[in-house]
Structures are given as C-alpha cells and as structure tokens.
Amino acid sequence: MALRWAVFGLAALLLNFPVIATAVTAFKAPGEVTRNPSLWIEEPTLANFAAVLTASDRLNIYHHLGNSLVAALIGAVLPLVVAFPLAWAMVRRGVGRGVLFPVVVNLRALPLIIFAIPLYMMYAAAGLLDTRLGLGLVLAVVNLPLAVLLLVNAVGDIPAELEEAARMDGARLPRLLLRVVLPLCRPAFVTAFVFGFITAWNEFLFGLILTTREAVPVTVGASFFFATAGGGVQWGMAAAVMVVAALPPLVLGLVMYRRITGSVMAGAVKG
Amino acid sequence: MAEIRLEGLSKAFGAHRVVRDVSLTVADGEFCVFVGPSGCGKSTLLRLIAGLETASAGRILIGGEDVTDREPYDRHLSMVFQSYALYPHMSVRDNIAFALRTARMPEREVARRVAEAARILRLEGLLERRPAQLSGGQRQRVAIGRAIVREPKAFLFDEPLSNLDAALRADTRVEIAALHRTLGATTIYVTHDQVEAMTLADRIVVLREGRMVQTGTPRDLYERPGDVFVAQFLGSPRMNLVPAAAEAEGVRLAGGARAFAAPWARGPLAQVGVRPEQCRIVAPDAGLVAGLVRASEYHGSALHVVVETAGGDRLSVLAPPDLSLREGEAVGVDFAPEAAHPFAADGTRLQGG
Amino acid sequence: MRSRAFENAVLASPLVLFLLAILGFPALLSLVYAVSETTFRTLTAPRFVGGANFAAVWADGAFWRAAWFSLRFGAITAVLQCALGLFLAVYLYPLIRRHGWMVAVLIVPMIVAPAMMGLMYRLVLHEFVGPVPHYLYLWFGWSPAFLSPANVFATVVAAETLQWTPFAFLLFLAAYGAIPQDLREAAMVDGTRPWRLFWRIELPLMMPTVFVALFVRFIDGFRVFDNIYTLVGAGPGGATTSLSIYIFETFLRRAEIGKAMAAAVLLFLASTLLFVAARALVLRGREGRG
Numbered sequence A: 001m002a003l004r005w006a007v008f009g010l011a012a013l014l015l016n017f018p019v020i021a022t023a024v025t026a027f028k029a030p031g032e033v034t035r036n037p038s039l040w041i042e043e044p045t046l047a048n049f050a051a052v053l054t055a056s057d058r059l060n061i062y063h064h065l066g067n068s069l070v071a072a073l074i075g076a077v078l079p080l081v082v083a084f085p086l087a088w089a090m091v092r093r094g095v096g097r098g099v100l101f102p103v104v105v106n107l108r109a110l111p112l113i114i115f116a117i118p119l120y121m122m123y124a125a126a127g128l129l130d131t132r133l134g135l136g137l138v139l140a141v142v143n144l145p146l147a148v149l150l151l152v153n154a155v156g157d158i159p160a161e162l163e164e165a166a167r168m169d170g171a172r173l174p175r176l177l178l179r180v181v182l183p184l185c186r187p188a189f190v191t192a193f194v195f196g197f198i199t200a201w202n203e204f205l206f207g208l209i210l211t212t213r214e215a216v217p218v219t220v221g222a223s224f225f226f227a228t229a230g231g232g233v234q235w236g237m238a239a240a241v242m243v244v245a246a247l248p249p250l251v252l253g254l255v256m257y258r259r260i261t262g263s264v265m266a267g268a269v270k271g
Numbered sequence B: 001m002a003e004i005r006l007e008g009l010s011k012a013f014g015a016h017r018v019v020r021d022v023s024l025t026v027a028d029g030e031f032c033v034f035v036g037p038s039g040c041g042k043s044t045l046l047r048l049i050a051g052l053e054t055a056s057a058g059r060i061l062i063g064g065e066d067v068t069d070r071e072p073y074d075r076h077l078s079m080v081f082q083s084y085a086l087y088p089h090m091s092v093r094d095n096i097a098f099a100l101r102t103a104r105m106p107e108r109e110v111a112r113r114v115a116e117a118a119r120i121l122r123l124e125g126l127l128e129r130r131p132a133q134l135s136g137g138q139r140q141r142v143a144i145g146r147a148i149v150r151e152p153k154a155f156l157f158d159e160p161l162s163n164l165d166a167a168l169r170a171d172t173r174v175e176i177a178a179l180h181r182t183l184g185a186t187t188i189y190v191t192h193d194q195v196e197a198m199t200l201a202d203r204i205v206v207l208r209e210g211r212m213v214q215t216g217t218p219r220d221l222y223e224r225p226g227d228v229f230v231a232q233f234l235g236s237p238r239m240n241l242v243p244a245a246a247e248a249e250g251v252r253l254a255g256g257a258r259a260f261a262a263p264w265a266r267g268p269l270a271q272v273g274v275r276p277e278q279c280r281i282v283a284p285d286a287g288l289v290a291g292l293v294r295a296s297e298y299h300g301s302a303l304h305v306v307v308e309t310a311g312g313d314r315l316s317v318l319a320p321p322d323l324s325l326r327e328g329e330a331v332g333v334d335f336a337p338e339a340a341h342p343f344a345a346d347g348t349r350l351q352g353g
Numbered sequence C: 001m002r003s004r005a006f007e008n009a010v011l012a013s014p015l016v017l018f019l020l021a022i023l024g025f026p027a028l029l030s031l032v033y034a035v036s037e038t039t040f041r042t043l044t045a046p047r048f049v050g051g052a053n054f055a056a057v058w059a060d061g062a063f064w065r066a067a068w069f070s071l072r073f074g075a076i077t078a079v080l081q082c083a084l085g086l087f088l089a090v091y092l093y094p095l096i097r098r099h100g101w102m103v104a105v106l107i108v109p110m111i112v113a114p115a116m117m118g119l120m121y122r123l124v125l126h127e128f129v130g131p132v133p134h135y136l137y138l139w140f141g142w143s144p145a146f147l148s149p150a151n152v153f154a155t156v157v158a159a160e161t162l163q164w165t166p167f168a169f170l171l172f173l174a175a176y177g178a179i180p181q182d183l184r185e186a187a188m189v190d191g192t193r194p195w196r197l198f199w200r201i202e203l204p205l206m207m208p209t210v211f212v213a214l215f216v217r218f219i220d221g222f223r224v225f226d227n228i229y230t231l232v233g234a235g236p237g238g239a240t241t242s243l244s245i246y247i248f249e250t251f252l253r254r255a256e257i258g259k260a261m262a263a264a265v266l267l268f269l270a271s272t273l274l275f276v277a278a279r280a281l282v283l284r285g286r287e288g289r290g
Helices: A002-026 A030-035 A047-053 A061-093 A100-107 A113-126 A132-157 A160-168 A173-184 A186-202 A205-210 A218-228 A235-255 A257-269 B042-050 B092-102 B107-120 B136-148 B166-183 B194-200 B218-223 B228-233 C002-034 C052-059 C061-098 C101-106 C114-124 C131-140 C152-177 C181-189 C194-222 C226-232 C243-253 C257-288
Strands: B004-013 B016-026 B031-035 B057-062 B077-080 B154-158 B187-191 B203-208 B211-216 B240-247 B250-253 B269-274 B280-282 B289-298 B303-309 B314-319 B330-334 B341-344
Touching: A002 A235, A002 C061, A002 C101, A002 C114, A002 C131, A002 C152, A030 A235, A047 A235, A061 A100, A061 A132, A061 A173, A061 A186, A061 A218, A061 A235, A061 C002, A100 A132, A100 C002, A113 A132, A113 A205, A113 C002, A113 C243, A113 C257, A132 A186, A132 A205, A132 A257, A132 C002, A160 A173, A160 B077, A173 A186, A186 A218, A186 A235, A186 A257, A186 C114, A205 A218, A205 C243, A218 A235, A218 C114, A218 C226, A235 A257, A235 C114, A257 C101, A257 C152, B004 B042, B016 B042, B016 B057, B016 B203, B016 B211, B031 B042, B031 B194, B042 B077, B042 B154, B042 B187, B077 B136, B092 B107, B092 B136, B107 B136, B136 B166, B166 B194, B187 B194, B194 B218, B203 B218, B203 B228, B211 B218, B211 B228, B228 B240, B228 B269, B228 B341, B240 B314, B250 B269, B280 B314, B289 B314, B303 B330, C002 C257, C052 C061, C052 C257, C061 C101, C061 C152, C061 C194, C061 C243, C101 C152, C114 C152, C114 C226, C152 C194, C152 C226, C181 C194, C194 C257, C226 C243, C243 C257
Parallel strands: B031 B187, B031 B203, B077 B154, B154 B187
Antiparallel strands: B004 B016, B004 B057, B203 B211, B240 B250, B240 B269, B269 B341, B280 B330, B289 B303, B289 B330, B303 B314
C-alpha cells in the first residue's frame, strides 16, 4: 500500500506539474520570479492577481472571461436543446438511426480546423465574425456528439413501460417529453452540460480564427498576453492570468469529477 | 364504466401472428381474466385494448364507441403494469395526481381525489415519499391508486402480482378482489397464474397461440374444460390424463382392471381426464387401474401420491395426509365415474361428458 | 400514421436544421473555395481554378511533413498514454476504490485547456524562470534545450502524453472495475498469482477498452493544435507543424485560402479513412473478445 501511495503521489505531481508550477509562480513577486525558479515561494504576494484583476488597456480579463462564459454557456446548452427531442425520437422510433446518428457521433473524430476555415467565410458573410453568439454556435457543434450520445443512452435507459404508463395517464407527446422523459434524463443533462461547458471554455482554435477583438475568449486572450508582452514576458502576471483562466472549468470539473468520468465512458462506448 | 367489445381482433409482428381473430365482449362491471402460458398473446391483447399496440385487423369498441385508431390517451382506460411503472422522479402524491393534472382538473378536485384514493389503498402516510422509498407491496398499491383515481372506463392489469413474493401476492389478490367489489369497474386482468385467474375472475378467457380457446366462469372451466389444454392448465396438481377406450361393457382405462359405465362411452373416446383430488388410493385390485407408488410428497393438508401404471402412465392422487405408503408399493387408483372427463384423440371434450 | 411522421420531423428538425446551418453550408463553401483562387480581398469573388489547389497541396513537401508529423504524434502519444493510463488504473485501483477523491486529483490536467497547458509549459520549461531546468541543473548539473529542433518533438509528445493520460486512465479504471469480482476470486482460488491474473484474465477482458482508448487518443493526437501552437507554434524549422497547424498557417499567415481549403478537404478524407479503418479494428477487437 505504501508503494501504491508513492506511485500515486509521483503520478499526481508529474501530471499536474505545469499546473502546480504555474500556480506557484503566480504568487511570486516580479523580482523573485527570475531569481528563484524553484517551487518554493520566498515572499508570497497577491500582487500579480491584483494586477490581472485590475482591468487595463493591455488586458481586460473581465472582458475575456465574459466572452468565454457566454460562448461556453451557448456551447453547452444549445446541443442539449436540439439533441433532446431527436434523442427521444431516435430511441423510441428509430428516427435518424441509420444516417444522422453515425454522422453526428463521428463529428467528434474530425480535426476542428476543417470546419474553422469555411466557418470563417460564412461568418464573415453573416456578420457573426468576432461575436459571442458566433463563437457559441460553433462550440455547440463541438459538443453536439457527446450530447446526442449521452441523451440517447439516457432515454434508452428509461423503461418503456414508464412512458406507456404516462400515455395511459393521458399524456400527449409534449407533456410526456417535458414531465416524464426530461426529468428522468436529468443526470445525463448535467453530465453533458458539465463536460460541454469545460470543453467549450477550453476551446482555442475557433477563438483564434473566428474572433479578433470583441469576442476573444480567455484562452486566446491569455496567449495574446504572452505574445504581446514587449521586452520579455512578465511571468508572474502571465501565470496569474492562466490561473484565473483555468479556474472556472477546474472548479466545475473538480466539484463534478464523477460526471467527467461518466462522459468519458459514454464517449468511448460508441467509439 | 363501460362495456368492452373486441371484434375479430388480430395482431401480427411481421410474419409472426401474436393475436388471431379474437372476438369477445366484456360486460360493464365484469372482472375478466386473460390467462394462458407465456407467449400466448394475452399481454399483446391487453396492449391492443390499451392502445399501446395498433391492431392489424378487427375493431375495439369501448362503451359502444369505436376506438381502434385512437391513441391511448383518448381511450380513457387505466392500466397497472407489471413493473408498476411509477414515475421515479415524482412523489407518491404526484404519481397519483399526474393523470388528473394532465386532464387539467382543478387542483382542489385533484387533492380530494388523491386523498380518497390514498384512503382506499391505505397510502395516507406515504404520499410525500418517492417510489424508491417504498416496499414492493406499497408500490403496487400506488400503481393501483394511480389507476383508480381517474375513474376510467375500465381497468387493465398486466400481471400486476408477478413481482411480489408469495405471501404478499395472496394478500394483494384479496385486496384487488375487494376493490373490484367496491368500485364495480369493468376490469381486464392478464396473468399466467391459474390461481389468480380462478380466484379473481367473473369470467376467464383462456388463450393459446393467440387464439381464444375457451371462455366461461371459473367453475365452468374447471368442471367442464373444453379440451385437454384447458383441463390441464387450470388446477394444481394438474389433471391426470389416461388413455382409455370405449368397450361393450363401458370405459376401460389403459391397463385397467375393470370397465365403468358412462353415457359418453362410445367410439371417438381416446383419453379420460380426472383431477387428483377426485382420485382415491385403494387396494391393488379394487381400483379402476393398478400401479406402483413412485413418489409420495407430504404437503401437510394432503399427501401427493404419484402412481405409475403398468403401461407407464403416471397419475397424481391427493390422498389423506395420514395415509402411509412405501415407494414401489402396489396400489389401485379409483374414482367415481362422474368425476371423469372424456376427451377425443384431438384433445377436445366429448359431447355428453 | 401521417401525424406520427410529422411528429418525428418536428422532433428531428432542431438538430438537423442546426447542423445544416452551421456545417452543411460551410461544407459547400469549402468545396467551392477548394477549387478556386481567393485572397482575403476577393473573398466574395472566388476564381475557378479546378484542381490547381489540390495539386499545389499535393506537391507541397510541408504538407507531407505535417501529415507525417500528425501520424507519428498521434500514434506515439496514444501508445504512451494508454500504457501509462493502464498501469495507473490497475495499480492504483485498490486505493481508489476506497478513496474516490484520488481520481479528481489525477484528472486535473484534462480539465485545463490544452492551450493553457501549452503556455504553462512555456513557463515551466523556460531556461531562466522554469522550475524544470532549475531542478535538473540543481540535481544533475545539466538540462536539455527542450525546444531545440532535436528535442522539440519529444517535448511536445511528453506534454501531450502527460495531459491526456488521465483520459485513458479513466477508461481503464472503469473497465477494470467492471470485471466481475467473482472471476478474480475464482482464478485466485484456482491458484492464479497476481501477475498471471493480470495477463491471462484481466487484460484480455479489458482488451476492447484498450482498443477504444488507443483509437480515441490517436484521433485526438492526430488532430492536435492548441497545446503545440501555444508552446512552440510551428516549431523550429516547422518541426512541430501538425496538419491542423499547417492548414491554419496556410490560411491565416499565408492567406492561401484555396490551398488551405484543399488541404482541409484532403484532411477530411484522410480522417474519415483513418476513422473507418480504426473503427473496424476496434470492432474486430470487441468481437474477438466477445
């Protein structure tokens, strides 16, 4: 057992090393960062966070966080809305089983760059370039396969007798879906939302290509902050930016870590 | 409440014909039991009436109205499912009230009816619980409560007791019978259990391979089964069947020592059925047939004796429990000629029997 | 029955319309642009050039180097992640069964944005401020140049592996936990020792998951962009140009829109082909194990 604990400790340290090191650096004073690269902080300070959280011309973190939040919410919720009725029709009536289901599920396997460029063209024409809505819509596509998979599984797990009971109780389709099927799929909705929100928040490529100023998400904003730092990167501040940017999905993911396990499984079962 | 009428009802899944040309009228207020072995089409027939399956041919009339093409929610029936099908995300109260709220009944009326149903089924203390927090018997009562609260045109039960243990099953059976007396509602009840069928039904419909084999009161079916299938399906231990032939002096069982007189002793007779409780163990040469004791099981109230004749036929006999028999002992089996059921070679009952 | 068909259409329409709008239309566009010459100035007036863009991509050595990079990167990282993930899942299972929180600690990397992870590696590998070179100097008096042309491939492979091993780990953890306990007990009563138990009973039972994990991780490695791009960009001398990065650079940096589109179409075809092949492999693996 002791050896197992040691292996766990080593794995935890190794896998999380960049995160730990970044978090440590974020608490170092600017002078200390270059002088002391170790994981030990001589004079812990919140100065970096204070600087990051004080919006400036160079980096308005709230603007980026807001963009990420709105786009990630659209990207996490919209797939659930469009996938739910279809998932039911698919399970109970076989709608779209032959073509739609494989097409949607296999979207997951395609390199996102394939969509990014034609989307750029379309967004340019539709006025969606550099908007939160535009970014959210494409993030919804990214999350669609998992939403469909999870909801199809969830509906399939509902005993048919339960729906028959509801029909005998006089429920027509809308009431059946909203009052019986929807509440029973709640765990799947939560799982898909958690994973979808994290995926959407963490997305980088679409933010890079489809936004320029107004709707830049925090992943892209943070990388700009690195790139544009004249006269060398201010490492302490850069680390603080990353901590702030990584915090929302981390908190959500750690509180709901069991959901992550569930979504990874669901995604893998259907390959 | 209403009468339910089936006219030439059939259902096929692909080439597989599950229900074949069933015509039947269940009278208003009648308790009708569909019984048969698994795969006989009884559940499908019930689901056709419920509207959960669409008929391939024939008509369904409820209260004189043709509902064949209507959705379940337009037929005004209630159904109790084998798995109970309680909504797991709703409290007992909401489960029972669901149908009423679906019908947009005023909330005061909903509350009154739920309270009434809860009183009848002794669910008052459980109304705020979730189904997962209930025992099997309690769930069963909630399922019934959900059905009665709507005051439907008829109740449908699909093997409602098969998920309960033996003791609870007997209790619930009595409760369902009492409930039917109180409500006087038209009821169709599906089961594979002949005891449920016998004890609950005003009328039993025996089904086999999608066809109606015989219909009548439990007493009719038990005392005058129309063929060997019905004869053996109802009653436990099941009816003995012994090859027999009509001779000049009467009926002789295969290997039988003597013949007995019967009005139906004529040509087509091929086998005679007799129920175990109507047989007696007698001295080897005193019975209608002789044989060796192959097993004797002590059941407390009776001794279940299996006798094998020289021809290899086995007969069950319910004997008094104080009788003592050794295995291999030679005995005779006797019964009154009136207790015998005559069947032709194709299994149908002979006229006059 | 007509009403049921109508119902089905209504139920399916939100998703279908959404997909058509966001993917169907752009897919058409990409086909148009792939056979046209366009710049950002002439976006609305593409000039038809036939297969010229495809020919240009086909003849571009950088494209083939990127393809080779992506294939190699996907395969190597998939194998490493699965090996490490399998080891961690099986070895730590007895502990994790009693301490569920351990899972949360180990899956942190996959909750961090890959782009952020790339930036974090820039920090930890930095020769002056990075803890990794610092400790290597401190303990061994030596540290490699992680981002030099010679080492950069190993570096990005390591970064990708460490970030996504948790994914494989989670899959294997679930698969290992799903093996019926009485199977292990039966084997142990029969005198099977732990090593043999793993190789002869547990691993064969987990093979379907192994195939799935390899497949999923390969797909993700093959299409890699974020973490490599934020860590080293196209890399020294284009050493870390994956197909995704190649297309991105062709599009935004060099503004060769038609060529980028043609490459994207080729990548789409290649991905589909790989997907179908890998899927067949996974399915065969599953069948083989019942």
